[in-house]
Amino acid sequence: MSWRVPLADLKIPEEDVQAVLDCLRSGWLTMGPRTKQFEDEFSAYVNSPHAVAVSSCTAALHLACLAAGLGEGDEAIVAGMTFVSTPNAVRYTGATPVLCEIGGADDMNIDIEDVERRITPHTKAVIAVHFCGYPAKVTELRRLCDERGLLLIEDAAQAIAAAVDDSGRRAGTVGHLGCFSLFSKNQLPVGEGGVVTSADDDLAAKVRSLRSHAMTSVTWDRHRGYADTYDIVDIGYNYRLDEPRAALALSRLKRLDRDIEARRELARTYRSKLAGLEGLGFVWDDQAVERATHFAFPVLLADQAARDRFRERLQGLGVQTTWYPAIHRFSDYRETYGELSLPRVEEAAERHCALPMSSGFSSEEVEIVVEAVKQALAEELGAAA
Numbered sequence: 001m002s003w004r005v006p007l008a009d010l011k012i013p014e015e016d017v018q019a020v021l022d023c024l025r026s027g028w029l030t031m032g033p034r035t036k037q038f039e040d041e042f043s044a045y046v047n048s049p050h051a052v053a054v055s056s057c058t059a060a061l062h063l064a065c066l067a068a069g070l071g072e073g074d075e076a077i078v079a080g081m082t083f084v085s086t087p088n089a090v091r092y093t094g095a096t097p098v099l100c101e102i103g104g105a106d107d108m109n110i111d112i113e114d115v116e117r118r119i120t121p122h123t124k125a126v127i128a129v130h131f132c133g134y135p136a137k138v139t140e141l142r143r144l145c146d147e148r149g150l151l152l153i154e155d156a157a158q159a160i161a162a163a164v165d166d167s168g169r170r171a172g173t174v175g176h177l178g179c180f181s182l183f184s185k186n187q188l189p190v191g192e193g194g195v196v197t198s199a200d201d202d203l204a205a206k207v208r209s210l211r212s213h214a215m216t217s218v219t220w221d222r223h224r225g226y227a228d229t230y231d232i233v234d235i236g237y238n239y240r241l242d243e244p245r246a247a248l249a250l251s252r253l254k255r256l257d258r259d260i261e262a263r264r265e266l267a268r269t270y271r272s273k274l275a276g277l278e279g280l281g282f283v284w285d286d287q288a289v290e291r292a293t294h295f296a297f298p299v300l301l302a303d304q305a306a307r308d309r310f311r312e313r314l315q316g317l318g319v320q321t322t323w324y325p326a327i328h329r330f331s332d333y334r335e336t337y338g339e340l341s342l343p344r345v346e347e348a349a350e351r352h353c354a355l356p357m358s359s360g361f362s363s364e365e366v367e368i369v370v371e372a373v374k375q376a377l378a379e380e381l382g383a384a385a
Contacts, residue, residue: 004318005365005372008185009358019251023244030219031212034246039195041253046161046170048178048197050204053246054211057157057181059239060194061089061127064177067198067206068125068151070095076125077118079110079136079155080327080345086127086155087327095124099328099340102131105300105348106283109136116144125151130159130171132354133187133263133295134288138164138174145175157181158295160188161260172197177207182249187263187293187359188256190248193241211239259359263294266361270297273370279306279377283352296322296354299373304350306380311353313376319369322354 023034035053043051054060070076074095078087080102087097101114110128126145128136138154145152152175156162160180162171172178177200182193198204212218214236217227252259267289274280281300284292301307311321326349327333328340356369 002318003320005320005356005361005368007320007322007354007356009356009360009365010184010189011360016248016251019247020244023247026243029243031240031246032219032243034243034250035241038241038246038249038253041250042195043197045253045256046173046178046197048173049199050197050201052196052204052207052211053241053249054194054196054207054239055241056192056239057155057179057183057194058085058089059211059237060179060181060196061085061153061155062092063207063210063237063239064153064179064196065089065093065095065125066210067177067196067203068153070124073122074124075120075122076127076153077115077123078127079129079131080342081108081131081324081348082129082155082327083157083324084327084330085157086129087333090127096122096337098123099342099345101342101344102348104344105351106281108132108283108298108348108352109134110141111344112137112141112144115141119148119150123148123150125153127153127155128175129155129157130162132283132292132298133159133162134284134292135159135162135164135171138171139169142174151176154178157183157194158186159293160186161256162293163291173199176200177203182245186295187260188249188252190245190252193245193249210234210236212236213238260293262359263357264289264292266357266359266366267292267294267297269366270299270355270370274299274373277374277377279380280373294357297357298352298354300351301353302351307351307353309380310376313379314372317368317372317375319372320356323349323352324354325349 039051070093072094076090078097080099090097101111108131154172154175156172159171178197180195182190196207214234215230217230283298
C-alpha cells in the first residue's frame with residue numbers, strides 16, 4: 001500500500017551515504033575502528049562509562065540477561081507492556097520471565113508496587129521498559145532492586161536520551177545494565193543494531209566478551225598485530241555490529257539531538273491539535289512529553305472495538321498506525337505459562353493506537369494525520385448517534 005503518511009519515515013541524507021561509502025571503500029567491514037569510535041561517542045552521549053555495540057537490541061537484552069547471571073531456576077520480572085524480545089531474552093537463558101503490571105492505560109510503564117509483589121526467592125533481575133520513549137520510574141526501581149539484592153536491566157530500546165529525572169540523567173544509565181536499539185524506526189536508526197551500557201566494569205567486560213564468541217582477541221586486534229591467536233573462555237555468540245552500520249550510526253549521532261527535538265515538537269503538535277476531541281485520550285502528561293524522546297505517539301480509544309474501527313478508518317485515509325498486543329495473550333506464552341491476568345496491560349493493549357511519528361515529517365503530512373484523526377472520530381460519533 002502507498003501510505004499518504006507512513007508510521008515512520010527514514011530519510012538518509014548524502015552525508016550518511018558518504019560515511020557508509022567511505023567505510024566500504026576502506027575494505028574493512030567487520031567489527032573494527034568505526035565500531036570502537038561509535039561506542040566511545042555513544043558512551044559520552046548517554047553519559048555511561050561503558051557502551052558495547054551489538055547486532056540488535058534483542059542481542060543486547062540477551063547479553064544483559066547473561067551478564068546478570070540468569071539461568072535455569074531463576075526468574076526475572078518484566079514489564080507486561082513491551083515487544084516480545086524483552087521477555088524472550090530471559091527465556092534464552094533458561095530463566096522464567098514473570099510478567100507484571102503497568103501503571104495503566106494512561107501510564108504504560110512498569111508498576112513498581114506490582115514488581116515488589118512478584119518478587120520471590122527465585123527472582124534475580126527486573127527488566128524495566130521505557131515504553132514508546134517515555135521514561136519509566138527507574139530511580140525508584142533501582143532503590144527497590146538494591147534493597148532486595150536484584151539486578152536492574154533497562155530496556156531503553158525506544159528511549160535513547162530520555163530524561164529519567166529533573167537532573168537530565170538518561171534512560172539506560174540508572175540500572176546495572178541498559179539496552180538500546182538502532183532499528184529503522186528508532187531515534188538513531190541504522191537498520192539493525194543495538195548497544196549495551198553499564199557503569200559496572202565486570203558486567204561490561206562480560207557483555208563485550210560474549211558478543212564475539214567469548215574470544216580473547218578479535219579480528220581487528222589480530223589484523224593490527226596485537227595478537228597472534230585467541231582463546232575461548234565461555235560460550236559466546238556472534239552478536240557483533242559491522243562497520244558500515246557503525247559508520248552510519250556515527251554520522252546520524254551528530255544529528256540525534258535535533259531529530260529528537262523534532263519528534264518532541266511533533267508530539268506537542270499532536271497534543272495541541274487533538275486535545276479535547278471526544279472519544280480520544282492521551283497517554284502520559286505534558287511533563288512526560290518533555291522528558292520523552294518519542295519513539296511513538298500512542299493515543300487511547302474507548303475500547304478495542306472503537307480502536308479497531310479508528311485504525312480501519314485511518315487506513316482508508318492513507319494514514320498508517322500500529323499497536324502492541326499484550327505479551328501474555330500470545331499463543332506461545334499462553335501454552336508455556338498458562339493463563340495470566342494483567343488487567344491494566346490488557347486494557348492498554350486493547351485501547352491504544354500509535355499515530356505516525358518521525359523526525360522528518362512535513363507540516364503537510366502532520367496536518368493530514370490530524371485531519372484524518374478528526375474525520376475518523378467524527379464518523380465514529382455519527383455512527384453511534
